[in-house]
Amino acid sequence: MVVVSGDVKVYTVNGAVAGSSSSIPDWITRKRAAKTKGKRALRERVEGQVELIQGFEFPEASNKVRTTRDGHHVVATGTYKPQMRVWDLDELTMKFERHTDAENVDFIILSDNWTKTVHLQNDRSVELHTQGGFHYRTRIPRFGRSLAYHFPSCDALVSASGNEIYRLNLEQGRFLNPIVLDSPEDNPILGVNCIDINPAHQLLGFGIDGTPSVQFWDPRSRSRVGVLNLPKGRISRPTGRAVVALPGVDDEESSSGSLAVTAIASRPDGLSYAIATSTGHTLLYDIRSPKPFAFKDQGYGLPIKNVSWIEGGSRMAGDGMVLTADRKVVKIWDQHTPSSNFVSITPATDLNDVHHIPGSGLLLTANEGIQMATYYIPQLGPAPRWATFLENITEEMEDQSTRNVYEDYKFIERNELRVLGLDHLIGTPALKPYMHGYFVSLKLYDTARVIANPFAYAEHREKLIKERMDKLANSRIRTRKDAAAAMVKVNKALAQKVQKDAERERTKKEKKQARKAKQADEEAGDAMAVDDEAANEEPVTLLNDPRFKELFENPEFAVDEDSREYALLNPSAAAQKRSRAKTVVEEEEEEESDKSSSDGLSERTDDESSDDSSDAGELTKFDPRTRPGQKNARAEQQHARTREANRRRTPNINLTPLVPHASAAAAKLGDKNATFGQRLASRQTTTNTGKSAGVKFSADGGMEMSFTPSSSVTVDQPRSTKKKGARKGVEMLGATMERGGDEPQGELRENEKRGRTRRRHGQRSGSKNTFRMLSA
Known part of the structure; x- marks a missing residue:
């Protein structure tokens, strides 16, 4: 990992x-x-x-770990039961384990290999171990905290609670006079947490508990050579989380909240020291200066x-x-x-x-x-x-x-679980609840998916084949426009909107640059050139951003415009779509109406036309206060009066009879108000070339016309757009319809001023029905 x-x-x-x-x-x-x-x-x-190392563990926890100087063994202590274990690094396995009577606080390795060690126990005892096992045990007056070994004098230094450092000389086999640290009366020393021996000049350093300071002693004269006081103002404000002391749970040291030096490390060059505190700060010092040249906060506010x-x-x-x-x-x-x-x-x-x-x-x-x-x-x-x-x-x-x-498990949601038919397994060991779904075995998931959809493999295969074919098709040579269009496979409406927005922004930027160019001086020419280059750069949009590439290529990311979420985010677009949509019944009715209107001979009766009048479908036809089977007399009377008024009303429509426009000479012959059939039956028309066209009527009402074209070729003359007899301001829209002209004289009726005040009935309009009624 x-x-x-x-x-x-x-x-x-x-x-x-x-x-x-x-x-x-x-x-x-x-x-x-x-x-x-x-x-x-x-x-x-x-x-x-x-x-890496087989069996590199303890039954409960481990306390300290060290490697020998020759680099072939690892020695560690732990619990429970209190023991020491040694691992052989050449074989990458444990060599042996050795149990002790008390839990280990600290230990040091005296020899180059694992054979000689000194252990400080939590019962105030100091044990010496050799290759054969336990060798000797002695006790100290106070509970020990750390252990160090001074090689030139063969002294084992033991720090404990209080201001004394005990010296056990291993060559003589007896305790020597302890090192007594100077303790001020206003701030007494609670103990010595750590001991450091500089490998370059053998200077002893002691980390004090109770006051943030380090005392340096010379082992040759056994006297203090200097005191380093840490900046109490900087280390007394931990930036990490607050440490809350619980009464009866935390020890006296943590509950007292006193500052202390918890670890010291001297650099092999003999000049630099790293000093760590109980508030989670580390300070780097040069032995020649009392001020730190580096300051580090661990961030948790815990002792280093x-x-x-x-x-x-x-x-x-x-x-x-x-x-x-x-x-x-x-x-x-x-x-x-x-x-x-x-x-x-x-x-x-x-x-x-x-x-x-x-x-x-x-x-x-x-x-x-x-x-x-x-x-x-x-x-x-x-x-x-x-x-x-x-x-x-x-x-x-x-x-x-x-x-x-999680490679052997599949995470599925509750909805997918119901689709696969595995919802009955909820509460069984087969499904493991996790967050908003369940973990299911991958084999069970594959089996259930095949049973639920037997054609899943075939569909997946067809999808892969289609994607590969599309990829091959895109590799063909095409124009730039086609290539850009081929990139957008889904969400084309969104792509068009993005393109329009990009074009609008580009246009705005070009106008802005043009405006700046007009206002700029000759001295700003170079700056404007840089701006023009920046303006020509293509802006980053959804289309050219590789992070959103799948949005326009993968069908799974297609926007569902029929979903409720889309309607909530785009209410106007959803409303327009609903207004444009037509039901099947409305489409069938529209087709029937178009078919009936295309037949010129079909006419409506008075009853049908009156049903489509402006008052048809009025709300007074249904009175919710009446009981079933009871008639509404007031509504029926109102409907009869409205129907009679519609019959007598003259529509405000200009009608022009259907007259064939053959020529100016032929238009003067006959009655202008005659219909097309009457004019054909009464006379024969003459063409511009002088040839006649004959018309014959059959017994069943059919009509046959013969026409002989002229053999001479004539050049078409440009016709004047203004016709004789045409009224001023009148525009012809066909054979029988015109627009414009004088409006009918007279005052408008009351219903014509108001306009339509009631909803229409059916799909036909009132204007068409009235037109058909009067043309009969």
């Missing part, structure tokens, strides 16, 4: 994945634990995780448990990196840029100790969980020589995708 922190990748090669304590559901963890129960070799672990310098072996990090760790997070940062982190790791469980293997990118952690976590950071340094295969594994993991823990 890999966690990306910025550009730096962190690989978890042992223990729980960093930052993923809640990423896997509990039922998956319990299921895997049940399968591997009773098999010590097959421990529960996340799929895809590398287990470990601080160390990372030197050598770094690839991207460089030298001068600092590692700080509290209970929640491990941060690695550069001493020159403390505000930014090189990498940040959030373990799955609370941390107790962190150890960096020198010259590599591997970190070992002791935590409150069963498994001890190990993290590999390739950008921090190479893999150790006993784990060189890690580099090959990480390179392969970068090339291939990491398997998801």
Whole structure:
């Protein structure tokens, strides 16, 4: 498993994945634990995780972890039962475990390998262990807090509560005079939390509890050479979350709220020191200056448990990196840029100790969980020589995708569960509730989908074939316009709207640039040229944005204009669509009306025309106060009066009889008011060429016309648009219709002034019915 922190990748090669304590559901963890129960070799672990060291764990929790100077072994202490375990790194497995009577507080390794160790226990005892096992035990007057070893003098230094540092000389085998720290009366020393021995000049540094200060002692004269007081104003204001002390739960140290130095680390150059406090701050000092040159806030407001310098072996990090760790997070940062982190790791469980293997990118952690976590950071340094295969594994993991823990399960919602017919399994172990749906086995999901839709595979195959054919068709040579149109397969209305908006914005920008060009001086010519180039750039829209490419190509993203959500977001468009839509009945009635109007011989009776009058369909025909079977006399009388008035009313329509327009000479012959049939029956028409056209009528009412064209060719003369006899302001619309002219004289009736005040009945208009009635 890999966690990306910025550009730096962190690989978890042992223990729980960093930052993923809640990423896997509990039922998956319990299921895997049940399968591997009773098999010590097959421990529960996340799929895809590398287990670098076999059995790198404790039954309950781990306290401290160290590596030997030769780099072949790892020594760690933990509980429960209190014990010490040693792992052989050459074999990548546990070498042995050794139990103790009390829980370990701190330990140091005296030899280059694991054979000689000193352990500080929480019952005020100090134990010495050798290769054969437990060797010797002694006790100190107060409860110990930390342990250190001074190699030149063979003194084991033990700090405890109070202002004394106990010295146990391992060469003589007895306690020497303790180092007594100067304690002011107004602010007494509550204890010494940590001891640091500089590897360059062997200067002793003691972190004080009760006052934020560090005292430096020379082991040769056993006297104090200096005191470093931390800026209390800066470290007394933690920026992280507030730490609330619970009475009877938190110890006296945390409930008192006193400032303290919790960790010290000296750089191998002998000049720089990293000092961590109980408020989550880390300060970097030069031994020649009392002011810090770097300040780092961990962010949680918790005491710093470990601080160390990372030197050598770094690839991207460089030298001068600092590692700080509290209970929640491990941060690695550069001493020159403390505000930014090189990498940040959030373990799955609370941390107790962190150890960096020198010259590599591997970190070992002791935590409150069963498994001890190990993290590999390739950008921090190479893999150790006993784990060189890690580099090959990480390179392969970068090339291939990491398997998801949900790969064998399918998440479906309740609606899809009902469609597949699996809703009866709710409450059974087959369905695992998660958020707004359920996890179901992938095999069960595939089987149910095939049963619900047997043609799912065929449809999927046809869809893939169609997509491939469309892709091949798009690769053909086409014009630019066709290529742009081929990109939009769905949501064409939205694409047109986007194009119109883009054109409008482009037009506005061009006008604005033209206006600026007119107002600009000659000195601003270069600036305007830059603006013109910026204006010619194509603006980013939904069509050319690759993030929304599927919106116009994938049919699954098509906008459903008939949905309720679309109507709520676009009420005007939905209303126009409803007004344009016609039902099947309305379409059939419109077709019947068009068919009846095309027949010139069909006429309506008086009753039919009166039904389509302006008063037809009035609301007074139905009185909701009357009982079923009872007549409304008032409504019937009103309807009869309206019907009689419509019969006597003369419509305001100018009618022109149908007269054939043959020629000016022929128009003067006969009666102008005669119909077309009467004129044909009474005479023969003469064409412009002088040839006659004969008309014969059959017995059944048919008509036959013969016409002989002229053999001479005549040139058409342009006709005058103004006809003889045409009235001024009158426009001919056909054989029998005209528009314009004088309006009829006389005053308008009352109903003509008001206009239509009642709804129409049926699909016919009143004007057409009246026209048919009067033309009979």
